[in-house]
Amino acid sequence: MKGRVVLVTHSTSPRGGMVHTLALAEALHALGHPVHVLTQGDPAVGLFRPTAVPHTVLPAPAKTGTLTDRVFESIDALTAALGAITEPDDVLHAQDCIAARAAARVRDADVPVPVVRTVHHVDDFTTRALITCQREAIIEPDRVLVVSEHWKRILHDHYATEATVVPNGVDPDRFPPVTAARRAALRASIGASSDEGDRFLFLAVGGVEPRKGTHHAFEALGELVRTMRRPPMLAVVGGHSFQDYAPYREAALDALPGLGLALGKDVVLLGTLSEADLGAWYRSADALCFPSVKEGWGLAVLEAMAADLPVLAGDLPVFREYLLDHHDALLPRSGDSAALAASMREMYADTALRRRLVEGGRTTARRFRWSRSAQRHAAIYDEVREAPRGALRQ
Structure with missing residues (x-):
């Protein structure tokens, strides 16, 4: 793989999306692939656990205003930060709808790099603005990944989007025995x-x-x-x-x-x-x-x-x-x-x-190891780099 993979997510909270992002980044890093994690949280605290992976933690939006306000404030902040660090050989890999909208903005306005999106699940938003935002975050990326066949079918049936299944993984040494x-x-x-x-x-x-x-x-x-x-x-x-x-x-x-x-x-x-x-x-x-x-x-x-x-x-x-x-x-x-x-x-x-x-x-x-998942991801990153610009979204 040439160039860097920038993995983007909207929160440092140790929920599934962030755990997936960091574990995948570490597995790619261990395989020798250059990576960078970009997320939002408390820069003074950093990520939820130490890591050797290069990363940037932006200040998270204040918990004021409506959910819609915070979503779009978060998109704006990630867009600005991504625009400042993205280079022509990068791949932007977004892990949620906020990150995906930001990555697509950078691709379309600043640096024409491929955008990969992992859809872990679809949220039950109730406002028209957030429903539209989520839909755009599924159809805008150049390549969409899911972690199960079930969600592959949902994206096909409800969003007319063809996704590639790449299962999650686990680190067998992450939680060692206790006394x-x-x-x-x-x-x-x-x-x-x-x-x-x-x-x-x-x-x-x-x-x-x-x-x-x-x-x-x-x-x-x-x-x-x-x-x-x-x-x-x-x-x-x-x-x-x-x-x-x-x-x-x-x-x-x-x-x-x-x-x-x-x-x-x-x-x-x-x-x-x-x-x-x-x-x-x-x-x-x-x-x-x-x-x-x-x-x-x-x-x-x-x-x-x-x-x-x-x-x-x-x-x-x-x-x-x-x-x-x-x-x-x-x-x-x-x-x-x-x-x-x-x-x-x-x-x-x-x-x-x-x-x-x-x-x-x-x-x-x-059966599920992050090293295996990282190898599959690396092959996909090479595919999107080699595809003619715009061909992946047609």
């Missing part, structure tokens, strides 16, 4: 371990928000608390998002008492964690509870598998592409709180099942 003392201390800190004994601990990753199906997890846990002598508990990691999910979060948390659940006892909010703490929680919980109702891939699933944590997800089409029910994950019907409760109960009760899922998860995780 027994560290595990015990973490569990004790939230009441999962006490003089009365251990409580089974489900870990949810992604915060309290609609796409993660959090209220289904709460409703399912409420059923178990009502019917079990020593029921499990749920710890929720994450929560930072460009979109404001405060109304959903408040409603879901306000519903806890009516479900027989106590915040801080049955449900614990861990918030955004450091890289080391996230890995320690993966290694300290008893199972992942990931009842999403929409995912592009679900990176937390691979992360859990790489950390030897048994997985409970759902039967979303994207999960069925690489997971097999009762082999490497439990896949109850998505959006069904009763089905989720039954699977949580099964996970809790069956030690042999959990061991089998861990073994199956290890095998599945070995």
Whole structure:
């Protein structure tokens, strides 16, 4: 590959898009490809973990005004920064609709470089301006990538866009084992371990928000608390998002008492964690509870598998592409709180099942490595560089 790849995303928050961006950049860097990551956050803090990859963190837009205001302010800032650093042999690889609009602006106005876009999923925007912005961010790039066949079909059917599937990956060494003392201390800190004994601990990753199906997890846990002598508990990691999910979060948390659940006892909010703490929680919980109702891939699933944590997800089409029910994950019907409760109960009760899922998860995780994903990306970058200008979008 000649020239540099500039990977662009709108946030340093350690959610799927940023995790994907940084892991891919590091894998490309390890293969000898020149890369640069451009993102927005707090320049004084930097990225969510140390990296040897060259990167620039721009100040994120202030959390004032409407979501539409912040989206277009973010696009403007990324456009200006990209315009200043982009060189003729670069490829701009955008990881979200904000970054894609900025990259296309630079290509069309300043430096005629190819723009690649990974569509992880399509957001449920409600304003006409943001719906249009998202559509343009899918049809403007020279090459569109997706991480699953499911989203390839959606882009074909709803946006008349042909996408290339390049699956996600996982770093098998990202979350190493923790000591027994560290595990015990973490569990004790939230009441999962006490003089009365251990409580089974489900870990949810992604915060309290609609796409993660959090209220289904709460409703399912409420059923178990009502019917079990020593029921499990749920710890929720994450929560930072460009979109404001405060109304959903408040409603879901306000519903806890009516479900027989106590915040801080049955449900614990861990918030955004450091890289080391996230890995320690993966290694300290008893199972992942990931009842999403929409995912592009679900990176937390691979992360859990790489950390030897048994997985409970759902039967979303994207999960069925690489997971097999009762082999490497439990896949109850998505959006069904009763089905989720039954699977949580099964996970809790069956030690042999959990061991089998861990073994199956290890095998599945070995199929997906960032080094393999980086090699596929590098070949695509060469393809878009060699294509006649404009031919990719015809």
